[in-house]
Amino acid sequence: MHSVIEEIQRFSPGALFWPLHSEWAWLVYALAFACCAALALAWMAVMAMAWTYGERKIAGFIQGRIGPNRVGPWGLLQPIADGIKLLAKEDVIPRISSRVLYVLAPALVFIGALLPFAALPFSERLVPVDMELALLYILAFEAIEVIGILMAGWAPGSKWSLYGGMRLAAQMLSYEIPMGLCVLVIVLLCGSLDFTEIVAWQSTTAWGLEHPWILGWAIFRSPAALLAFFIFYIGGLAATKRAPFDLPEAESELVAGYHTEYSGMRFAFFFMAEYASMYVICALCAILFLGGWHGPLPVPSVPDGATITGRWLEFTGSLDAADKAPLLRLAAASFELFQDPQSMRIMLREAIGAVNMLGKSFALYFIMIWVRWTLPRIRIDQVMYLCLKVLLPFALGCVVWTMIQVALFP
Amino acid sequence: MNSARENRSPDAIESLRTEELMINMGPQHPSTHGVLRLVIRTDGELVSEAWPHIGYLHRSFEKIGESVNYNQVVPYTDRLDYLASMNNALAYCLAVERLAAIEVPLRAAYLRVIMAELNRIASHLVAFGTYALDLGAFTPFLYGFREREDILAIFEQASGARLLYHYPRIGGVARDIGPDTVQAIRRFITVMRAAWPEYNALLSNNAIFIKRTANVGIVPRAQAIAHGLTGPCLRGSGISYDVRKAHPYSHYEDFTFAIPVGEGKMGTLGDCWDRYWVRMVEILESLKIIEQALDGLPQGPFLAKLPRTVKVPAGEVYVPCENPRGELGFYLVAQGKPQAMRLKVRAPSFCNLSITNALARGVLVADVVAIIGSIDIVLGEVDR
Known part of the structure; x- marks a missing residue:
């Protein structure tokens, strides 16, 4: 258990010169949580915005054109310009809409897309909240987003929106089941819903090797996991409403589907939520099937139980407390931290882990974009056929295979 | 309770x-x-x-056509099917020329064929791209427009315009083309031949595309005839009828080319994929025609010597032409005045559109989009 929240709880000045049992302790905790939430929100927003730019550049590359290049160097400020434009736009609420639902829907979608970020790790210890049920938590909040979109489909009273909502309902019933079964394969194999343990399982002995490098990844360990990876990824495309499964917002059929009537910032919420949940799906894929922060770059090992805060507290304790002000003491300890090989090793480990994790997630993200700009859209009955009659039996087969495998070779 | x-x-x-x-x-x-x-x-x-x-x-095209001089109608025809302006103007000029018995110089006739076929390719490229757009694929649209851009550059060289050319005139064409334009056309032919397999790899043979278009919007042969379909929509149903072969005009009889017809290759004969595929193969056939026309391009005048105001004797004529979207016919009734007494356009898009309701019964909303796209209408021509 080394989540950022806990680290901050220990790290907070309160641990040193603000007794945690004082009546103001709640404030420390509240601040710590607020910082974490702000960080998660900032990461989500910045990444989603960066990827809108990335998607447009990649689309341009695929289509033999340049893409955004007017605002800022190489058009890098384009997402900011877009954001300002959306902020400045009129917020239209149709008169016949159910006002409460209409206003609530984008918020719910956005919250549903934001909350998974609380449990998404960058590397082993760089995780906002390290919870044992992280996997379940993320899947649950991914599903909350769907409720928001159903609301958005119903609320404006537009027929196109209604179609979008209807399609999403049908689509969700189709992709959720095979996706859930694919997750089950991994859960069965490593016996945990905790990301730390799932990745730890993927970095331990496999194929007779003590340090299996990428051979320890789930997809290389079991054919069922390999198949489950593809099914999960396809399901993920459907879950994030990306082409070829972008039926709920099918531009050429339903104008804009569920967000036809939304404008300005409310539309931006849907937009950001889509890019954010794409990252969530890709990160899930990377953690569950591709070893998370383990490999391909080798991660240096550190002694069990060694943490940065642990070292830091040691240093603060070892310093002569008598003649220095508390803040100076903190600074000195922090300075000491950067000269300590063990702390540096921990930091390096986390940094390399984060590079691994983000590299894999972003590679999957890139493939999502590549697919979108290549394939036509499937019809709704074909989506249901694909998910329920093709993916579902295969996913079930994966689960059964894994059950047998786990039972015979525990 | x-x-x-x-x-x-x-x-x-x-x-x-x-x-x-x-x-x-x-x-x-x-x-x-x-x-x-x-x-x-x-x-x-x-x-x-x-x-x-x-x-x-x-826009009251037909009424305008009855109130301005014959020459002045030509730019209006550009605005009918604005994706095939060359073909429209050609058809109108042919109608007036037949009525007034005007002999068109051979070079002009060949230039008209070259431009008409280039415009057919440009139009089919738009049809290809927009059909992909309808089905949710964005990239083919830009690929199609990439090649279309070359054609527009050629048209710009020849006529000075990129969309509404006003290039075919009564008695010939507006301007001759130079060797640089000939070279540009030849270069385009190689580019287009190289790009064509790319289109098929990207869209025509894509599994999702086939799933969306094969066995959707099936038009049996009899129904195609009953609804008066023409062009790729008719040929998609397996009927080998092409005005260029059946009633050759503008020396089309000089060129060898095939009439691609639907074969039900991916599904049933006459489905959306067949109509789409006919257009794709027609691009290659048009390239063949352009190549032959360039090889045999004779020297000579490009415009017949005519008075400023064309004298058209009393009479009536109906001239059909093979437009990218089907048979475009101009029916002209003249009374010896500088203006036509009656001008009626048989617009292929208008006639092809009539089958929509018959095809859209019992399909999904997404299929309606696929069907409309496969009929490939241009509203400028439907409404006139």
Whole structure:
């Protein structure tokens, strides 16, 4: 258990010169949580915005054109310009809409897309909240987003929106089941819903090797996991409403589907939520099937139980407390931290882990974009056929295979 | 409590009753190719009827054609099917020339063929791209426009315009083309031949594309004839009828080319994929025609010597031409005046559109889009 929240709880000045049992302790905790939430929100927003730019550049590359290049160097400020434009736009609420639902829907979608970020790790210890049920938590909040979109489909009273909502309902019933079964394969194999343990399982002995490098990844360990990876990824495309499964917002059929009537910032919420949940799906894929922060770059090992805060507290304790002000003491300890090989090793480990994790997630993200700009859209009955009659039996087969495998070779 | 439930139950049944949804698709809709308005009756996603409503782009072309001089009508024809301006103007000029018995120089006839076939390719490239757009694939659209850009550059060299060329004139063409234009056309032919397999790899043979278009919107042979379909829509149903072969004009008889017809290669004969594929193969056939016309391009004048105001004797004529979208016919009645007494356009898009409702029964909303796209209409021509 080394989540950022806990680290901050220990790290907070309160641990040193603000007794945690004082009546103001709640404030420390509240601040710590607020910082974490702000960080998660900032990461989500910045990444989603960066990827809108990335998607447009990649689309341009695929289509033999340049893409955004007017605002800022190489058009890098384009997402900011877009954001300002959306902020400045009129917020239209149709008169016949159910006002409460209409206003609530984008918020719910956005919250549903934001909350998974609380449990998404960058590397082993760089995780906002390290919870044992992280996997379940993320899947649950991914599903909350769907409720928001159903609301958005119903609320404006537009027929196109209604179609979008209807399609999403049908689509969700189709992709959720095979996706859930694919997750089950991994859960069965490593016996945990905790990301730390799932990745730890993927970095331990496999194929007779003590340090299996990428051979320890789930997809290389079991054919069922390999198949489950593809099914999960396809399901993920459907879950994030990306082409070829972008039926709920099918531009050429339903104008804009569920967000036809939304404008300005409310539309931006849907937009950001889509890019954010794409990252969530890709990160899930990377953690569950591709070893998370383990490999391909080798991660240096550190002694069990060694943490940065642990070292830091040691240093603060070892310093002569008598003649220095508390803040100076903190600074000195922090300075000491950067000269300590063990702390540096921990930091390096986390940094390399984060590079691994983000590299894999972003590679999957890139493939999502590549697919979108290549394939036509499937019809709704074909989506249901694909998910329920093709993916579902295969996913079930994966689960059964894994059950047998786990039972015979525990 | 009990009575309340009793009172509620009929209401509950009442509220559970489903009703059909009428939706307006267009005139402002991304995939109605302009300002077509479809009123669709649906049960969920299932379409029971789709009525096309037209007239949002009506500009009184025929009436204008009866009130201005023959020469002055030509630029208006550009605006009928604005994706095939060359072909429109060619058809109109042919009608006037036949009525007035004007001999067109051979070089002019060949230049007209080259431009008409280039424009056919350009039009089919747009059809290819927009059809992909309708089905949710964005990239083929830009690929199609990439090659179309070369054609537009050639047209710009020849006529000075990129969309509405006013290039074919009564008695010939507006301007001769130079060796640089000939070279540009030859370069385009190689570029297009290289790009064609790319299109197929990207779209034609894509599994999802085939799933969306094969066995959708099937037009049997008899129905195609009954609805007066022409062009790729007719040939997609396996009927080998092409005005260029059946009633050759502008020396089309000098060139060898095949008439591609639908074969039901991916599904049933006459489905959306067949219509789409006919257009794709026609691009190659047009390239062949252009190549032959360039090889045999004779020297000589490019415009017949005519008085400023064309003298057209009394009489009537109907001249059909093979446009990218089908048979475009101009019916002219002249009374010896500088203006026509009656001008009637047989617009292929208008006639092809008539089959929409027959095809849209019992399909999904997404299929309606696929069907409209495969008929490939241009509203400028439907409404005139």
